[in-house]
Amino acid sequence: MNKDTRILIVGGGCFGTSTAYHLSQRGYISIRVLDRYPPPSCEAAATDISKIIRSDYNEPLYARLGIESIAAWRSWPMFRGLYHVPGWILSAANLSIPFVEGSIDTCKKLGVQGLERLTPEQIRSRFPVVKGLLDGWNVNIWNPTAGWAAAGQALEQMARVAQQQGVEYISGDKGYARKLIFDEISQECKGVICADGARHDADLVIIATGAWTPSLIDLQGQLTAKGHGVAHIQLTPAETKHYAAMPIMDNLELGYFFPPKEDGVFKLAHSQFVTNHQTDKNSAITTSIPHTFVQSPPDGLPLEIEATMRRNLRRVFPELADRPFCYTRLCWDADTADRHFLVTPHPGHKQLFLATGGSAHGFKFLPIIGKYVVDLLEGKLDAETVEKWQWRAGQNFETKNLAHMDPELELADLTGWKDRQVREGKQSSKLLYLYD
Numbered sequence: 001m002n003k004d005t006r007i008l009i010v011g012g013g014c015f016g017t018s019t020a021y022h023l024s025q026r027g028y029i030s031i032r033v034l035d036r037y038p039p040p041s042c043e044a045a046a047t048d049i050s051k052i053i054r055s056d057y058n059e060p061l062y063a064r065l066g067i068e069s070i071a072a073w074r075s076w077p078m079f080r081g082l083y084h085v086p087g088w089i090l091s092a093a094n095l096s097i098p099f100v101e102g103s104i105d106t107c108k109k110l111g112v113q114g115l116e117r118l119t120p121e122q123i124r125s126r127f128p129v130v131k132g133l134l135d136g137w138n139v140n141i142w143n144p145t146a147g148w149a150a151a152g153q154a155l156e157q158m159a160r161v162a163q164q165q166g167v168e169y170i171s172g173d174k175g176y177a178r179k180l181i182f183d184e185i186s187q188e189c190k191g192v193i194c195a196d197g198a199r200h201d202a203d204l205v206i207i208a209t210g211a212w213t214p215s216l217i218d219l220q221g222q223l224t225a226k227g228h229g230v231a232h233i234q235l236t237p238a239e240t241k242h243y244a245a246m247p248i249m250d251n252l253e254l255g256y257f258f259p260p261k262e263d264g265v266f267k268l269a270h271s272q273f274v275t276n277h278q279t280d281k282n283s284a285i286t287t288s289i290p291h292t293f294v295q296s297p298p299d300g301l302p303l304e305i306e307a308t309m310r311r312n313l314r315r316v317f318p319e320l321a322d323r324p325f326c327y328t329r330l331c332w333d334a335d336t337a338d339r340h341f342l343v344t345p346h347p348g349h350k351q352l353f354l355a356t357g358g359s360a361h362g363f364k365f366l367p368i369i370g371k372y373v374v375d376l377l378e379g380k381l382d383a384e385t386v387e388k389w390q391w392r393a394g395q396n397f398e399t400k401n402l403a404h405m406d407p408e409l410e411l412a413d414l415t416g417w418k419d420r421q422v423r424e425g426k427q428s429s430k431l432l433y434l435y436d
């Protein structure tokens with residue numbers, strides 16, 4: 001691939017921005033990123049106040065990548081002040097037990113230090129801030145090397161450095177890709193048309209549109225857009241100090257909880273995801289399509305999701321379970337059935353690549369995922385990774401060792417979310433959006 005190849009990246013979230021950064025690091029000089037929003041895109045799953053950074057995986061590929069990524073989070077100047085290491089407790093109730101057990105084995109084999117199994121009693125005695133019964137926290141592993149990153153700020157930083165290195169970012173309608181252009185005879189991808197009607201010609205197009213990918217291009221069921229319920233509670237300064245002593249606590253079935261940020265925002269998230277099956281008006285593809293509160297500011301969390309989040313919070317921090325949520329979000333990512341990424345050439349269209357399929361675990365690789373995408377483009381990616389991330393429409397998968405095995409809920413079957421913010425007299429979630 002020549003260094004002046006015109007490369008168009010659609011989507012400037014985690015995969016797109018990391019790819020743009022690494023392309024520019026390797027000396028490519030014509031890189032354009034299209035995104036509906038300026039970086040950090042307010043709809044990107046990557047734009048958040050915190051994301052977990054860890055190496056606990058039962059699949060050695062991601063455990064190795066996690067270790068590599070943690071080294072970058074610790075040392076790269078662009079992430080200075082954005083990475084924190086309180087350690088975490090990874091837990092499973094039932095369905096996720098094989099994933100957690102497998103993670104322990106893999107981490108030990110890879111030399112991760114300090115792993116410990118803890119019972120609920122041991123958790124409460126080591127972290128007295130945890131007062132709940134921890135019912136359902138059946139298999140628990142403490143990993144002191146895991147932490148969290150201020151995700152939206154990290155994404156913004158990486159996009160800024162990429163821009164300093166010559167990458168062009170285009171946003172708004174000018175960056176909102178609506179249609180891919182294919183040569184009528186060869187079917188080769190030639191570029192993209194955006195919402196403002198402008199055409200962006202390119203020698204190579206990389207689709208990195210996260211949860212929006214399956215409604216932009218037909219992926220034959222390989223990706224499902226799933227929404228995760230997220231909520232924030234505003235703590236007082238005294239409470240902030242008190243809860244600073246907690247680790248990240250993540251039960252793969254019963255939700256997860258972050259230590260508060262300095263501004264007292266305590267974040268919790270739900271582990272059972274939502275789909276929203278519709279026919280996309282633009283592409284005519286029927287699939288799960290993100291329903292975000294940025295696009296629909298009057299909407300809020302479904303009542304059933306909030307009730308479960310509060311029930312799960314009560315298991316860990318019962319004293320917080322009835323506190324008001326100061327911000328809520330449905331945050332969308334694209335899941336593959338086997339949770340491997342989808343980083344692959346498109347089999348039907350030359351010069352078209354996909355870099356997506358974060359499957360609820362992609363953010364931690366922000367510093368390095370682009371390096372592997374560029375390796376693929378340059379034909380240097382190792383065969384094992386190529387195979388795991390390949391186009392795999394129609395394949396059946398062994399799914400028993402995965403995280404997040406609960407069946408999805410369909411948004412239309414849930415209640416109370418439509419116009420909820422308005423009904424409850426709250427500001428829209430869009431206005432309350434925070435990432436720093």
Ligand SMILES: Cc1cc2nc3c(=O)[nH]c(=O)nc-3n(C[C@H](O)[C@H](O)[C@H](O)COP(=O)(O)OP(=O)(O)OC[C@H]3O[C@@H](n4cnc5c(N)ncnc54)[C@H](O)[C@@H]3O)c2cc1C
Nearest residue numbers: 011013014015036041045046052177210358361362363364
């Ligand atoms: C609630 C939640 C919690 C998570 N927690 C963690 C965690 O703790 N640790 C972890 O490692 N991972 C976590 N993840 C997963 C991680 O955030 C995602 O895997 C990762 O962000 C996916 O990156 P992406 O680039 O594919 O998508 P995104 O980061 O969502 O970026 C997609 C981009 O495409 C843009 N876009 C979409 N459509 C178009 C279009 N038509 N034209 C132009 N631009 C477009 C969007 O604006 C966006 O900027 C979590 C995900 C969610 C939803």
